[in-house]
Amino acid sequence: MTTVNLNPAGLEPAAAEICPPGREAWRMFRRNIAAVAGLVMLCTIVLVCVLGPVVFPVDPFEIVWAPLTPPGESEYLFGTDYLGRDVLAGIVYGGKATLVVGITAALLSVVIGVTIGALAGYHGGWVDSLMMRITEFFQVLPALLLAMALITLFSPTLTTITVAIGIVSWPAVARLARAEFLRIKQLEFVRAARAISASDARIILRVILPNALPPLIVMAALNTGTAILFEAGLSFLGLGDPSQMSWGMMIGSNRDYILSAWWPVTLPGIAIFLTVLSISLIGDGLNDAFNPKLRER
Amino acid sequence: MALLVSLGHRLLHVVGLLLAVLILNFALIHLAPGDPAEVIAGTMGGVTEEVLAEIRRAYGLDQPFHVQLLTYLGRIAQGDLGYSYYFNLPVVQLIAERVLPTLLLVLSALILSVVLGTFLGVLTARKPESGFSHLITLFSLAGNSAPVFWTGIVLLILFASVWPIFPVTGMQSAIREPGFLAAALDILHHLVLPMLTLAIIYLAQYSRLSRASMLDVLGSDYIRTARAKGLSERKVIFKHALRNAVLPVITMAGLQFGNMFAGAVLVETVFNWPGMGRLAFESILRRDSPTILGILFFSALIVVIANLLTDLAYRLVDPRIKLK
Numbered sequence: 243m244t245t246v247n248l249n250p251a252g253l254e255p256a257a258a259e260i261c262p263p264g265r266e267a268w269r270m271f272r273r274n275i276a277a278v279a280g281l282v283m284l285c286t287i288v289l290v291c292v293l294g295p296v297v298f299p300v301d302p303f304e305i306v307w308a309p310l311t312p313p314g315e316s317e318y319l320f321g322t323d324y325l326g327r328d329v330l331a332g333i334v335y336g337g338k339a340t341l342v343v344g345i346t347a348a349l350l351s352v353v354i355g356v357t358i359g360a361l362a363g364y365h366g367g368w369v370d371s372l373m374m375r376i377t378e379f380f381q382v383l384p385a386l387l388l389a390m391a392l393i394t395l396f397s398p399t400l401t402t403i404t405v406a407i408g409i410v411s412w413p414a415v416a417r418l419a420r421a422e423f424l425r426i427k428q429l430e431f432v433r434a435a436r437a438i439s440a441s442d443a444r445i446i447l448r449v450i451l452p453n454a455l456p457p458l459i460v461m462a463a464l465n466t467g468t469a470i471l472f473e474a475g476l477s478f479l480g481l482g483d484p485s486q487m488s489w490g491m492m493i494g495s496n497r498d499y500i501l502s503a504w505w506p507v508t509l510p511g512i513a514i515f516l517t518v519l520s521i522s523l524i525g526d527g528l529n530d531a532f533n534p535k536l537r538e539r
Numbered sequence: 540m541a542l543l544v545s546l547g548h549r550l551l552h553v554v555g556l557l558l559a560v561l562i563l564n565f566a567l568i569h570l571a572p573g574d575p576a577e578v579i580a581g582t583m584g585g586v587t588e589e590v591l592a593e594i595r596r597a598y599g600l601d602q603p604f605h606v607q608l609l610t611y612l613g614r615i616a617q618g619d620l621g622y623s624y625y626f627n628l629p630v631v632q633l634i635a636e637r638v639l640p641t642l643l644l645v646l647s648a649l650i651l652s653v654v655l656g657t658f659l660g661v662l663t664a665r666k667p668e669s670g671f672s673h674l675i676t677l678f679s680l681a682g683n684s685a686p687v688f689w690t691g692i693v694l695l696i697l698f699a700s701v702w703p704i705f706p707v708t709g710m711q712s713a714i715r716e717p718g719f720l721a722a723a724l725d726i727l728h729h730l731v732l733p734m735l736t737l738a739i740i741y742l743a744q745y746s747r748l749s750r751a752s753m754l755d756v757l758g759s760d761y762i763r764t765a766r767a768k769g770l771s772e773r774k775v776i777f778k779h780a781l782r783n784a785v786l787p788v789i790t791m792a793g794l795q796f797g798n799m800f801a802g803a804v805l806v807e808t809v810f811n812w813p814g815m816g817r818l819a820f821e822s823i824l825r826r827d828s829p830t831i832l833g834i835l836f837f838s839a840l841i842v843v844i845a846n847l848l849t850d851l852a853y854r855l856v857d858p859r860i861k862l863k
Contacts, residue, residue: 479823500700515685
């Protein structure tokens with residue numbers, strides 16, 4: 243184990259070696275078998291979704307065989323769907339839309355949530371109450387229905403879907419960011435920064451935010467999982483981008499045939515399940531890795 | 540008296556929130572591409588010019604913006620959520636017909652997941668390192684990661700096709716036997732699978748939450764006191780610890796009820812359950828915007844009321860926050 247000694251003068255060589263927090267967290271994360279398994283699984287899924295279309299350049303919408311052919315009864319490993327399209331090709335091509343929308347929407351929710359939460363927690367007073375009113379308003383709105391309404395009123399493109407998911411999933415991030423900012427702004431190093439007359443923007447972005455990051459990163463991971471489930475649900479309802487193959491859409495379009503064919507709905511569902519599960523495992527692992535109480539074990 | 544004042548404040552707050560939801564609805568109608576009258580009519584260009592003219596007059600769409608907003612709010616205040624040109628019925632009536640099935644589905648799933656989840660949480664908190672405990676953790680992780688509509692479909696494949704012991708869709712059989720009891724049993728029979736689907740997701744969350752909360756409570760001093768005075772373990776757990784450990788569970792159940800009500804869309808769609816979620820799905824397919832906006836407002840109303848009741852229930856259960 244290599245560690246960095248942060249003591250430039252070389253004093254107190256006997257003192258415990260200090261790691262930068264990021265490396266310390268990574269060391270903890272590596273020890274967590276479930277989390278590493280999640281990371282490996284997610285990397286595999288991402289690789290398949292990114293490289294798959296390059297290695298197998300086919301059209302997932304193309305009709306290739308008799309409809310509803312079971313897996314193993316033709317050259318198509320996962321069988322065909324109700325129109326005779328290759329289920330395996332659908333799964334390989336369908337992941338991209340789901341992953342892109344999930345990750346972008348989660349990032350969007352973190353950016354909105356951290357901005358609102360940071361302003362509320364740092365400034366306090368009327369800014370705080372205004373920001374929290376806005377947050378509460380979005381928490382009262384039923385997320386799925388709002389997203390459905392937005393997508394119906396505007397067109398169902400990947401951008402609309404991403405924005406709709408981002409808009410409905412930031413309130414929890416804002417509450418967390420606010421609580422972290424409220425806690426950290428009382429600490430001495432923040433007061434020290436203020437004493438040397440650092441600007442508000444500098445204190446928020448360079449002093450408080452880096453210290454508030456660990457729980458926010460965990461939340462970002464969990465939000466990505468939720469956003470992927472959200473995208474899948476919307477595509478299942480037929481509100482996805484019709485020109486993009488996606489796992490949710492495969493399940494939705496084949497669901498009328500489940501009593502005779504289990505594969506075109508079950509297999510894409512397993513893909514969604516494994517993706518979200520791997521992200522949850524990573525999120526749990528990060529949560530433990532960032533928790534100093536668990537470090538000594 | 541203090542309670543009344545605080546209740547008054549809460550009510551004012553609730554009205555403000557609902558007003559904000561209505562203003563959002565109004566803004567959405569106007570921001571959406573196309574003629575607002577067509578958005579209100581909510582069809583893909585199938586409305587006659589007379590209907591559009593009638594809507595423009597009724598909603599005052601030729602008036603200045605603030606007058607339009609006031610007209611809109613006035614209509615809502617009279618209980619008019621708009622008219623669905625697809626279903627050819629007032630939206631209020633459409634929603635009223637669909638509320639009870641959703642309520643039945645959501646409440647039964649919530650009660651099942653809260654009771655079973657708390658029980659599992661308590662069991663695992665007593666022996667946090669046991670194999671059973673890890674199994675429950677694994678299960679709750681899986682329950683959280685599976686898309687709810689997919690869980691429903693898998694249950695359908697298993698228990699309506701492979702081993703057909705439950706009906707495929709709907710809430711009642713086409714051929715109905717006479718008598719109240721037979722009808723109730725028939726509905727119950729149809730309820731099992733959608734209820735389980737919804738409950739699995741929430742069961743995961745409640746077992747996690749009650750486990751964490753129970754572990755927290757079991758570490759506190761008054762539990763040590765209870766044990767020290769020689770109470771049986773059962774009494775310590777169920778009479779002393781559970782009372783406090785269940786508080787976060789109650790809060791979450793209350794806060795979640797409203798969201799479950801709105802989130803039943805996917806489950807109701809899978810099982811063709813004739814509730815509000817299914818109505819939302821049908822109206823989306825037909826681009827029936829008055830219905831979807833009406834459901835949005837009604838769901839927000841339910842969420843707000845559920846939150847208010849949770850707050851009140853919390854005050855009743857936990858005497859420490861009576862005067863806050």
